[in-house]
Amino acid sequence: MRILSIETSCDDTGVTILEAKGGLAKPSFKILADSLASQTIHAEYGGVFPALAKKEHTKNLPILLEKVLKQSKLNKKTKPVDLIAVTYGPGLEPALWTGIVFAQELAKKWDVPIIPVNHMEGHIFSVFGKNKGTFAIKKIKFPLLSLLVSGGHTELVVTGKNLKHKIIGRTLDDAAGEAYDKVARMLGLPYPGGAHISKLAESQRKILRFERLGSATARARGIFQQKNIRTLETQDFSFTFPRPMLKSKNLDFSFSGLKTAVLYFLKDNPSVDKSKVAMEFENAVVDTLVYKTKKAIEEYKAETLIVGGGVSANKHLKRELKKITKGKNFLTPTKELSRDNSIMIGMAGYLRYSQNKKNTIKPQKLKAQGDLKLG
Ligand code: KG4
Ligand code: ZN
Secondary structure, three states: EEEEEOOOOEEEEEEEEEEEEOOOOOOEEEEEEEEEEEEEHHHHOOOHHHHHHHHHHHHHHHHHHHHHHHHOOOOOOOOOOOOEEEEOOOHHHHHHHHHHHHHHHHHHHHHOOOOEEEEHHHHHHHHHHOOOOOOOOOOOOOOEEEEEOOOOOOEEEEEEEOOOOOEEEEEEEHHHHHHHHHHHOOOOOOOOOOOHHHHHHHHHHHHHHHOOOHHHHHHHHHHHHHOOOOOHHHHHOOOOOOOOOOOOOOEEEEEHHHHHHHHHHHHHOOOOOOHHHHHHHHHHHHHHEEEHHHHHHHHOOOOOEEOOOOHHHHHHHHHHHHHHHOOOOOEEEHHHHHHHHHHHHHHHHHHHHHHHHHHHHHHHOOOOOOOOOHH
């Protein structure tokens, strides 16, 4: 079947047409056309403005639709697709509504059903996708554990064979990506800042690898090993930031204290090397994410680990997660599919539709749910 998928939950407008077959038993996909418009306009404000995002999505959607219909050579068909998949949450409600209204109009015009998609479920299934060509989802070993890390979310999710999700841990305040963006701002880096911090941190790690094993480092190494902190090889012990929530018994996260620690440190040390701050901040975030993920793998006996969402593009995070998943499956999305996109929405839509055709919804009943949860 052919599916048109739409993503407008934040500041990326995505429209994809894909061909899907095989049902839940043997799902496979072919990208017929894909188009993504990123709203760089928010960069000058240092964050996403819902009203501005809405305006941009409204402008982009018809342009992207025309592009994908033309690309897939389906523009002359009166009913180019069999199903429309659209993100209905979580995200910014004014932005979500633009995709929903657009989907409703097309569903009426083409007389096709709509399948509503949870954006976070899209991030989970993104690891099975590619941004062009054909691909199949290989047999998944359950239970599946997903670490979802983006600008709006940081959560650990367990998924069973029936594709039922359960959130087992989440951030109590800032999302990991949000902390990256805020610290990037403190360091005078452009928005969104995750990739910029990561680049600085990686360059600093390279320098440290040359200099490491000084006596002070070796001493501190002992202390940190006892605390089970993983980023030892690339730790500069001239200053450290806190690893929040490591002592808590649950699987929750918190990043606002870390962000504040960076803020005060920068106030007291205005001439500090930015790359060192970036590296130590990233080490603190990754240590925390990896520590809780390891705990969750053990507690839930997960066979497969997935990391999804914008922050999953982070090299250091992937490197450290790989170390704790020896003997298990560890799946990460391609760079293109780690960020928001509509390919993952089409894939999730197809799987939900294959599970039960009754998962579709009457267009007029569809509503945006900004705080939609998995499960
Ligand atoms: O999933 P996403 O594209 O949008 C949301 O749904 O939020 O995630 C965007 C977030 C931003 O906070 C951005 O700074 C962060 O992902 N990000 C990164 C990296 N690339 C993007 N964070 C750390 N390291 C990266 N390489
Ligand atoms: Zn996202």
